[in-house]
Amino acid sequence: xxxxxxDQLLGFASEALSAIRQKEHYPDFMxxxxxxxxxxxxxxxxxxxxxxxxxxxxxxxxxLAFSGEPLAEPGRNEPxxxxxxxxxxxxxxxxxxPTEIPEQMMWMLSLREWKGATLKAALQSxxxxxxxLLEAGLIAAESGQxxxxxxxxxxxxxxxxxxxxxxxxxxxxxxxxDLFQERGFTRKRTELLDEVLERGPLFLRGVALxxxxxxxxxxxxxxxxxxxxxxxxxxxxxSPTLAYIEAMLLLHEGHEQEAKERAxxxxxxxxxxxxxxxxxxxxxxxxADNPGATLADQLLSAEEDLATPLIGLQSLLxxxxxxxKLEFQAQAETGRLEYHENSREATLFAxxxxxxxxxxxxxxxxxxRDDPWGNAIEWMSALCAHPEWLDSPQVVQDLTxxxxxxxxxLPWMAPSLLEPLALRLSRWLEQARAEGxxxxxxxxANNAFLLRIGLALVVGMERGARQHSRQLAEELLAIxxxxxxxLRELVLDQLxxxxxxxxALTLADAAEDDGSLWLNILLGRTLALYRLQEWEQxxxxxxxxxxxxxxxxxxxxxxxxxxxxxxxxxxMAPGTRAEAWQYRTLMRDQWRVxxxxxxxxxxxx
Numbered sequence: 001x002x003x004x005x006x007d008q009l010l011g012f013a014s015e016a017l018s019a020i021r022q023k024e025h026y027p028d029f030m031x032x033x034x035x036x037x038x039x040x041x042x043x044x045x046x047x048x049x050x051x052x053x054x055x056x057x058x059x060x061x062x063x064l065a066f067s068g069e070p071l072a073e074p075g076r077n078e079p080x081x082x083x084x085x086x087x088x089x090x091x092x093x094x095x096x097x098p099t100e101i102p103e104q105m106m107w108m109l110s111l112r113e114w115k116g117a118t119l120k121a122a123l124q125s126x127x128x129x130x131x132x133l134l135e136a137g138l139i140a141a142e143s144g145q146x147x148x149x150x151x152x153x154x155x156x157x158x159x160x161x162x163x164x165x166x167x168x169x170x171x172x173x174x175x176x177x178d179l180f181q182e183r184g185f186t187r188k189r190t191e192l193l194d195e196v197l198e199r200g201p202l203f204l205r206g207v208a209l210x211x212x213x214x215x216x217x218x219x220x221x222x223x224x225x226x227x228x229x230x231x232x233x234x235x236x237x238x239s240p241t242l243a244y245i246e247a248m249l250l251l252h253e254g255h256e257q258e259a260k261e262r263a264x265x266x267x268x269x270x271x272x273x274x275x276x277x278x279x280x281x282x283x284x285x286x287x288a289d290n291p292g293a294t295l296a297d298q299l300l301s302a303e304e305d306l307a308t309p310l311i312g313l314q315s316l317l318x319x320x321x322x323x324x325k326l327e328f329q330a331q332a333e334t335g336r337l338e339y340h341e342n343s344r345e346a347t348l349f350a351x352x353x354x355x356x357x358x359x360x361x362x363x364x365x366x367x368x369r370d371d372p373w374g375n376a377i378e379w380m381s382a383l384c385a386h387p388e389w390l391d392s393p394q395v396v397q398d399l400t401x402x403x404x405x406x407x408x409x410l411p412w413m414a415p416s417l418l419e420p421l422a423l424r425l426s427r428w429l430e431q432a433r434a435e436g437x438x439x440x441x442x443x444x445a446n447n448a449f450l451l452r453i454g455l456a457l458v459v460g461m462e463r464g465a466r467q468h469s470r471q472l473a474e475e476l477l478a479i480x481x482x483x484x485x486x487l488r489e490l491v492l493d494q495l496x497x498x499x500x501x502x503x504a505l506t507l508a509d510a511a512e513d514d515g516s517l518w519l520n521i522l523l524g525r526t527l528a529l530y531r532l533q534e535w536e537q538x539x540x541x542x543x544x545x546x547x548x549x550x551x552x553x554x555x556x557x558x559x560x561x562x563x564x565x566x567x568x569x570x571x572m573a574p575g576t577r578a579e580a581w582q583y584r585t586l587m588r589d590q591w592r593v594x595x596x597x598x599x600x601x602x603x604x605x
Contacts, residue, residue: 005098012040012048016055017109024061026069030083050095053081059106062118066125107132111152112139119148123155130156130164134172141175150179154188159195165204173204177211206236213245217252218409223588225249240270240280247291251411252463253589254497256292263288292412292464299410309380316384317420323427324391329445330436337438337479338445339428341394348392355382356398362448365486366456372402393428393449396421400453404460414464422457422465422472425450429475440479451480458490470494489520496524496590504528518574519549519583523556527590530597542604551580556588557602 019032030052037048057070071081080091102108107128114122122128133156140149153176156169173196180189196208209232216225229249233242243266250259267284270276276284286294300307326345329338341349356379358372372379389395400421407413428450432440440447454476461469473487473494488511495504508525522545529538545552555561555577561584564577572578591597 002098008041009051009099009101012037012051013055013105014109015040016052017059017106017113020056020059020061024063026056026071027083029056033082046092046095047097049082049084050092051097051101053092054101055106058103060110060122060127066122066127068127102131104129104132104135108135108139111136119151123151126160128155130169131166134166134169137172138175141179146179146183150176150183150185153179157192157196159199162199162201165201167203170203170207173207174211202235206232206239209235210239210241210245213249217248219585220252220409221585222249222253223584223592225252226589226592238270238273238275240266240276240284242266243270243284243287247287248295251292251295254411254463254466259291260288263291292415295410295412296416299407299413306376306380309377309384312384313380314416316387317417320387320390320420320424323424326393326428326431328432328435330438335436335438336444337432337435337440337447339393339432339440339447339450341392341446341449345392345394348389349394351386352379352383352389352392352395352398355379358398360398360401360452366401366404366452366459368401368405372398373406376402390424393446393453396424397449397453397456400456400460404456408456408460409463411464414461418457418460419465419468421453422461422468425453425457426472426475429454429479433479439481441482442480451476455487458487462490462494466494466497470498486517489517489524492520492524493587493590496527496587499531501528501531505532519545519552519579520587522548523552523583523587527587527594527597530600531594539604542601549575549580551575551577552583553601553605555580555584556591557598557605 015036016029016033020029022028022032033048033052034045037052038045041047053071058068060066060068074081074088076087076089076093078088080086080088080093082092084091108131111119111122111128111132123133133152137149137153137156140146140152153172156165157173157176177189177192180186180192193208193212196204197212200208209228213225213228213232216222216228226249229242229245232239232245236242243263246266247259247263250256250262263284267281267288270284271281283294283298286297300310303310327340327342329340330336331338355375356372357375358368358370361367361369383389383399390399400418403413403417403421407417429440432450440450442448442451454472458469458473458476461472470491473491477487477491488507492504492507492511495501495507504524505528508521508528511521522541526538526541526545529541551564555564561581564581566572566578566582572582591601
């Protein structure tokens, strides 16, 4: 019966709102109620008549700049407010409604109907109840009206009066952040997070910190992610989400065993509190058992349409047959090695490309001319049906770039999606080396297919399979001695993360300035010398850093520096703030976890 009443109430309220909007005049509205109101309650005219004054009193009127014209409820012996002419006690007073009438209902319905300038003016009036904004924004989001939802929820979270915000606003806050991201409003997203962190209520501040931590992880800024996580712990120490975020953070930092230990800690703590449902407890138990696999399973389940083909692709890669022999030639005159695509490999690639349809952008190191994930279901399904396509290095190149672009920043996806492809590439590199000691250079023959696979795999496995990533990078450096492709810097960073400081120093000392990422070499050498307590040489190395970049120490030592992004084409000139910001993003966490290192730098700025 209650569900029937709710349907009747909403139906009557919606039509009542349309009747009010005709003239926004109470007597005219009551004429409509007496003529048609009973139809909405199975002929119960008394309920419609008693409800009408309540709805009128909460309706925003455009002629009054969206204020209402509320009626004062009469005394029992006063004339009834429905204009029937009878006393209140003999008219509407005895009518009981099955539920309370939500005081924001007519505002919520109005926000659902208004469009364009009228909706904008209504929101700017600041008359809308917070609960009405919340409900209307959520309804718009659920119905796919993303622009309307964003406009309404922006008004809810405008920061003018946080005290009016209902505690149920947390999901709406997350929806608004997602809408900003989906629609490309990154500046608005950042400003909203900053506003909530500075002045927002505690329950939203914790959510904002959690989202900020995830944003930094997406950007590979581990130091900022760690700082945001610590603040989130302080704001919401018992939030179950922290277990999930800390596991992700530790896996990004390369601490798989610690991620498992901390997940066990969170599981024991939250079980004792007894506030979680069975699904949450099951997730935490799985996280404690195997953090990487659990996060990978969660991602696959969240992918919805892509879940089935992704699982099929994982199975294909797990059972991948041995890589075939490729055609390599050693050039006696130059000493170089060349891979030449044969007719079978070209035919396999042509069949694959009919499904994949996207071309590699040869003007950049790792990228496509279009998005390969628009038709991913088709090409993944076709590849699972034709595993022989992976005998073509050009197919492996496309697949590796696609997987790295989507999953390369997620350490837990590397073992199942990227490592099998790395094993295949290593076999091909062994075949090349068997032809001689020459160099496999990017611009020769079809070498770029193999080198592009390698570069993408090294980057994609850097967090989730660090040892394998470093081994592959060293293989590539050994076979392509004329172009480091930035791999030397990646290997150096990985060695420092693994505390292999002497190996890191040896690699840095052997490096030559080729104009790319040279700041990484200089600061990596400095950090290695500092950790090895070779103080005099560390001072000299720091002098080289200062001569190369006047921004590097400022960026590293300042807690919250202003970001400096590369140009539109992704370029960063040596010695610029953008170069210093990139190094900070990638490696500040290593300076922070080295005792006294940041203090030592700060004293020498």
